[in-house]
Amino acid sequence: MCGIVGAIAGRDIVPILIEGLKRLEYRGYDSAGAAVLHDGRLERIRRVGRVAEMAASAATQGLAGTLGIGHTRWATHGGVTEYNAHPHISRGEIALVHNGIIENHEEQRRRLTELGYQFESQTDTEVIAHLVHHYYGRDHDLFRATRAAVAELKGAYAIGVVALASPDQICCARMGCPLLIGRGEGENYFASDVSALLAETRRVIYLDEGDVAAVTRDGVEIVDREGHPVTRPERLSTVAADAIELGPYDHYMQKEIHEQPRATADTLEGVIDAGVVPALFGSDAATVFAEVDSVLILASGTSYYAGLVGRQWLESLAGIPCNVELGHEYRYRDSIPNPRQLVVTISQSGETLDTMEALKRAKALGHAHTLSICNVQESALPRASRLVFYTRAGAEIGVASTKAFTTQLCALFILALTLAKQRGRLAADAEAGHLEALRQLPGSVQHALNLEPQIKVWAEQFADKDHALFLGRGLHYPIALEGALKLKEISYIHAEAYPAGELKHGPLALVDDKMPVVVIAPNDSLLEKVKSNMQEVRARGGQLYVFADLDSHFSATDAVHVIRTPRHAGLLSPIIHAIPVQLLAYHAALRKGTDVDKPRNLAKSVTVE
Template structure:
């Protein structure tokens, strides 16, 4: 959520800023703006709505400049209005963009008002602009002014700052929110995501907590949280520009659904060569994974549902306790910690604030070992972890997670099998069988994708509905949860998921002819139980939409619609059954005419509370 891009160059940076903001649209936003140093003044353009509207305004004003900052805002403090949009300016001298939340903004606002500052917005960000201005007036040193200002801030921030009379400087700072520096030839950049600057450079420095940077056209100087000069490693990004383009698809969500066979195959590549070896998780993994007595998974949203699936795998295969907690809740409760339990964090971006803070809290409680499952290399959560498994989903632009989720499931299954092998619960023959099943998994996912025409035919039935119920049992209950979440996210249909056995304990009261009931019904040991639950729905006049396996014995009948996924995939079945529920949500969203890739009120990377 929110996005930052900044540039200092010997060319007009407005096109760089605009393109960068377009690349950041997927993060979620409701307004956009840029500010550049233009001769004797700061010129600023802000608009509510899409980046394209701001771009048109900038072109109409012939906006140009060699130093500038840009921002896409997702409203937190104050409504969606142009005065609340970034960049914010103080004294026509300082311009600031900011991601995050400043928790002590009200106290600082009162102090600054007493000092004579006038506020034109409701945002916490304007406090930063005025604080920097206050200190800049004292010594005309922009780097020092930012350093003094951030010391007074409580909360999370990533900021970019420019000053009218410092045309050769761009200052940035990071605490709790992602920010990186891009290194060019005679030009340098800042961004909250590498995708924003890929057209200009692939060489990036990921800032650490508390880092403050001073960028000129030819240099980057960093200090750490202790105000000591520091050098950070330079990384060459392997993100492809092609992965950020739609190609032949209508939406990024559609593209990313169809990219899942490749994403899964890429994530499995090393495993298929090596088998379930601890080294897949890092150099220390053999020692750590052989000593853990249990697993605690911390995650949010879709990643939390991946964790719930992993609980079934880990306890059944490895025979050790696995607890799964919503990170945003865990970090605020008096939790009990066993130091011998491995903390596993799951985050697509590696920057999810609640998950990062939950990891810090787990460390404070005494947990010794942490493993990160993440899709973004060198992001904050992997850097704070002892072990890491990088999924290889590639860039995911659609707000509703698809290929990131299924590759997380692959990573978690790999963890479960590795723990089982280390504990002597997975013999050579079973390991070979599971690896063979994983080798065939991309093909099974492709077969599920081939069901799209049948799923599309269901969409019109759903489009007019206001509510839906998803049911699953055992391993597939978390997939029902994920299906309900996807439907909520992009269609705005109210959807809930329940373990099918819980129907008679309350949800059955909701079932009537207006409540479509989606059932995940694989051909496993719980199939007969699921069939009984379906009878309960039919008896109340409910309309059933059933995702069954090819070898299940289901037939269409009045009020019962059946689509068969490939032959039952055993313990990997949850991954295959994820595909049709994603497809269903996508096509219902199309039928309802909602914004598939940018659903209202939601953001891709949740870096604030």
């Protein structure tokens, strides 16, 4: 969601702020702004719309400074207006940017109003600016004022603060939202995502929960949530600057769809080289896996659908009971803890608030066996988990997840094989067969990508539709869910997915000649059942769009459109069939002219509840 960048240097930092905000555009936002200290003045510019509009205004007004903060906002409290855009300024002396949601903002707003503060926005963020100003008035120590202010906040936040009377220091703090510091030579930076700083540095310090930091040109001072001075390790980011460049592609989503052969190969490299070994998940994974008797997967959105596929792999291969829950539902219900359960959290960013809070809830209930499947090193979920498996999808910029999804599926399949072997359910010949299938997987993904010209033709027929149904069975029902999600989130076509057998229990009432029905129909044990469900659609005049395997026996007609993926890939088939539904959504969105990479109302990293 929202993005933060800040810098302090001996040169004009406005270009740093603008470039950083541009690199954060993928997170989703509706307004942008910056504030800088210049010649003893606190100057601010805010605009509704894209960073480019804000940057143009900054250039027109000659915005410049050696210390400043920038922000892209995704509206939560208050509408999309310039008054609600960040940075917020308190009494002309304190400027602040904020990611997250402050849960006790109404209580603090009443208190601050009684203290004489006037509010110009509807946001919860302005509360923090006034709180910092209130404490700053005591002794003009920005670091101390920031620590005092955040101590009174309930909720999630990453903030950056500057003060007119403190031109040599920026302060920042985090709780529940990502924030990191970038180290330079005679200048330093901070941001909510390392991608914002890659043009300047790869040396980063990740702040822990509750940390507050004072950043100067020459150094960084950090205290933990108890106020004790701490040193956090400096790391060299492995994200390459060119990984977040668009290159020859028209959109990041297109680029990331086509990067999936490489992403799956990179993610599978460990198991291909070493075989099925617990060490892929951490040094003490063998001990943990030997103690577990069930699995609980916690995730949201696309990661949740990956978990639904993973459940079937875990139960069929490893013979271990598995449940999958949405993080935001799990954390608020009365669940029955099982100390021997392996809690698996899945997140592309590793910062998904719903999933992070669900993990905290699980640990509070006594769950000690925790595993994170994540694409971003040093993010919150891996740091909070005992075990971790990093997918190697590379930077994913498009809001609609593609390569992160398929690499999560790879990770879950490896987990299922590992637990199966641990539990004595994976014979040597079966292991060899699965490893060979994994070796062939990137090539099969590429073959699925080669279907793009045919899928483009289908997309033309979807572009004028208002609704669509997706059907699948067994392992492929979650792929139908994912296909419907992709279509609705980037093309704005209303789409729903059902297990194909559920069609006759209600959804069939929706079917007519204006309702395209997409069917995931691999050549597996449920194929004949799926064919029967397709006949139910045809009898009601529905138009069928069938993704079948090369070795399936389907005959195309005027009302039954068929595209054949490679030969049936067995248990790995869901990964192959994820590719065409991604391409269908992408090309339908192109035909409709929507913003593919930044769909309305959505954000990439969901760090609010």
